[in-house]
Amino acid sequence: MTKENKLQQMYVSPKARGSGVAQALMEDAENRISTAGHPMAWLACAVGNGPASRFDEKSGWTNAGRHVVALDTSDGAFPLEVWRFEKQLSTSNVG
Numbered sequence: 001m002t003k004e005n006k007l008q009q010m011y012v013s014p015k016a017r018g019s020g021v022a023q024a025l026m027e028d029a030e031n032r033i034s035t036a037g038h039p040m041a042w043l044a045c046a047v048g049n050g051p052a053s054r055f056d057e058k059s060g061w062t063n064a065g066r067h068v069v070a071l072d073t074s075d076g077a078f079p080l081e082v083w084r085f086e087k088q089l090s091t092s093n094v095g
Helices: 021-035 050-058
Strands: 040-046 062-073 076-088
Touching (some): 021 040, 040 050, 040 062
16 A cells, blocks of 8 residues: 555565565565656665565665654654665656
């Protein structure tokens, strides 16, 4: 799922890992963000999630460092420190 220029949520079940579905989902999200006219996309990855961060880097994303995001909870916002990954996208060759 995307929201503006952020890849908001992506999950692949353990059974589907290694099948190429994660790469297809990532490419779809990048295309959606690019088609919406955003030249740069970003995503948040839990600090310490080695498999996800390696996948993001393998997919051409750059770790831009630690970032705090506010998660909505029933008790209000909860600050969570994450790695922020960014990727420059081409808006000229979408299709």
